[in-house]
């Protein structure tokens with residue numbers, strides 16, 4: 121089941137943004153990216169090539185879940201991503217639920233890092249195939265209020281061989297507040313090299 125579609129826990133802002141991007145997707149310039157609890161179960165062959173040592177994958181595929189997708193509706197990460205192929209960028213609309221609290225009333229830095237890593241990772245995946253995060257630097261400029269809606273804008277800045285350099289920022293819906301900005305390096309996996 122695609123978990124990046126509207127559900128009753130989404131606020132008005134979240135639905136408004138989703139509808140705006142679905143409208144932008146009508147001419148094909150943007151594409152809604154579906155998101156599942158456990159997408160890899162259907163691509164076990166790919167996984168075996170790149171992650172032969174991933175024991176859990178072989179023994180307990182039914183238990184493995186994409187981390188941000190394993191919270192009950194509305195309590196954790198509510199998000200949807202859209203990709204613009206021509207501009208090589210991905211936008212993620214994100215509503216962080218009450219189970220992601222760090223400081224009272226604000227999102228935990230690790231929860232923010234998760235959505236940054238996921239959005240950059242999706243952008244890198246589309247641009248470079250099977251990649252992993254090698255380096256992630258985040259500047260937390262303003263705390264993000266719990267249950268608020270934010271927009272993560274991520275793009276590929278440079279590709280050098282297997283290295284993809286990406287950056288992103290997190291802004292409020294009205295774009296007036298810059299919450300966080302990040303730079304990262306993702307490396308495209310070499311099937312000839314063991315990861316472990």
Ligand SMILES: CCCCCCCC(=O)SCCNC(=O)CCNC(=O)[C@H](O)C(C)(C)COP(=O)(O)OP(=O)(O)OC[C@H]1O[C@@H](n2cnc3c(N)ncnc32)[C@H](O)[C@@H]1OP(=O)(O)O
Pocket residue numbers: 237238241242245251252253254255281282283305307308309310313315
């Ligand atoms: C669908 C949703 C997407 C979600 C995406 C989520 C992505 C993740 O969270 S992945 C989990 C976190 N990341 C990891 O666990 C990765 C752990 N690290 C690794 O496995 C390896 O270091 C890996 C795969 C990144 C690179 O290893 P390997 O393929 O052997 O490449 P390696 O030869 O070491 O490095 C390749 C190049 O990158 C450079 N590089 C690697 N790591 C770094 C780094 N941290 N900083 C700077 N440069 C680096 C190397 O210097 C080398 O550069 P050059 O080619 O110029 O000499």
